[in-house]
Structure formats: C-alpha cells, structure tokens
Amino acid sequence: MQKRWIPILVFCLTLFLVAVAHLGGRAMATPTLSFAEEKEVYLTFDDGPSTVVTNSILDTLKREQVKATFFIVGERVEGREEVLRRIVREGHTAGIHSFSHRYDEIYASDEAFLADVKKCAELVTRVTGTMSAVYRFPGGGKHPSKEKLLEEMGYTVVGWNAVCGDEEIPHASRSVLVETTFRTAKGLPRVVLLLHDSAPHRETAAALPEIIARFRDMGYVFRAF
Numbered sequence: 001m002q003k004r005w006i007p008i009l010v011f012c013l014t015l016f017l018v019a020v021a022h023l024g025g026r027a028m029a030t031p032t033l034s035f036a037e038e039k040e041v042y043l044t045f046d047d048g049p050s051t052v053v054t055n056s057i058l059d060t061l062k063r064e065q066v067k068a069t070f071f072i073v074g075e076r077v078e079g080r081e082e083v084l085r086r087i088v089r090e091g092h093t094a095g096i097h098s099f100s101h102r103y104d105e106i107y108a109s110d111e112a113f114l115a116d117v118k119k120c121a122e123l124v125t126r127v128t129g130t131m132s133a134v135y136r137f138p139g140g141g142k143h144p145s146k147e148k149l150l151e152e153m154g155y156t157v158v159g160w161n162a163v164c165g166d167e168e169i170p171h172a173s174r175s176v177l178v179e180t181t182f183r184t185a186k187g188l189p190r191v192v193l194l195l196h197d198s199a200p201h202r203e204t205a206a207a208l209p210e211i212i213a214r215f216r217d218m219g220y221v222f223r224a225f
C-alpha cells in the first residue's frame, strides 16, 4: 500500500467509529437507570426466627421473588431449625444478631461479646451448613472496638437507615408500618430497612406485600447482604 493512502484510511476509520458511537449513544438513551443510578433496598428482619411470622414473610418473599436478610437470635432457633434452614434454602442471607439478645450480657466485655457471637455463628453453621458473614448489633448503636473485632473475624457489620416502626411504635397497624417505612426511607437511594420477624410481629408480615409493591413502583431493586 502506498503511504499516501494511510491518512485517508485513518480518517475513514475515525468517521466510522464516531458514527457507531453516536448511534450507540442514541440506543443507550432509553429511560433505564445505569448501575450507578440504581435505587436499591435491603429488607432486613431481626430477632427471629419465629414460626408463624417468619414463614409468612418467607411466603411473601417467595411469591414476589425478593431476597432478604434475616439477623438470627441463636436462642430462638431451638425447635425452629427448619425455619432457619428454609431461610437459607430459599436464597436469603442468615446474619448473626447475637445468641441471647440480652444487652447486659453481650456488652459486658469484649470476651463476653465474642463468646456470644461465636455461639450464635456456630449454631447457624450447624443448622444450615453455611457460614454467616454479616452481623447486626442488638439494639444498634456504635461499638467501635467490637466492630473492629468483628471485622477482623471477617464479618461485615450492618446497620439500618430506615425503619418500619414495628418495634418503635407500640401496636402499630399495617398501614402505620407502611407509612413509617416510606416516611423514613424518603429520598434515600440506598435503603436498609429494619423490620422484625419475631413472634409478636404479625402486622409486619401483613404489611410486607404493600411495602414491596411500593418500593417496586418507585423503581427500587431488592438486594440481600
């Protein structure tokens, strides 16, 4: 090839690439959210497992094809091993939320704290055959030295930034739980919603279908830790 053709070829190739990029850009301009703009919600259930409430929540999640995270209290597993196994079998995440949930015992010292975490983690592994990698502090709050210990053990500590109100508002009705969820989650592109699946929380299970439907209508995608 003669050298004088090279600049012409380069020019033609550039024109071609510019045209492809332009057309591609137009095709991409459909109203879908890019990954960075995606709104996401993590449904997190604390203090279970229970029999009726956890199973009802699992039924809803299965029907809606939504995955969630359950922070397990070890002491409540006995007699409900099958519920815990169902959580894992259906693709949800089982996190650690302490063995006893008794603040005075858990937070008495770092040694007492670690013993409690270990006891719950070993139980979850024994029952489900899986190792948990997420932890939520009972009662929430900041515990920097304990958080460091957990991270050294390979746990991710999970808090929350929105609540449904099922623990904060006594005897909250289904509609109050839905309203509280969307009031506290308002404007958040990444929602970590606190709910409870312990035995008294039948209204939480009842509110869940509407909570899922409204997040979905608002364009949120559901994620588990």
Ligand SMILES: [Zn+2]
Residues within 6 Å of the ligand: 046, 047, 097, 101, 138, 139
């Ligand atoms: Zn709790």
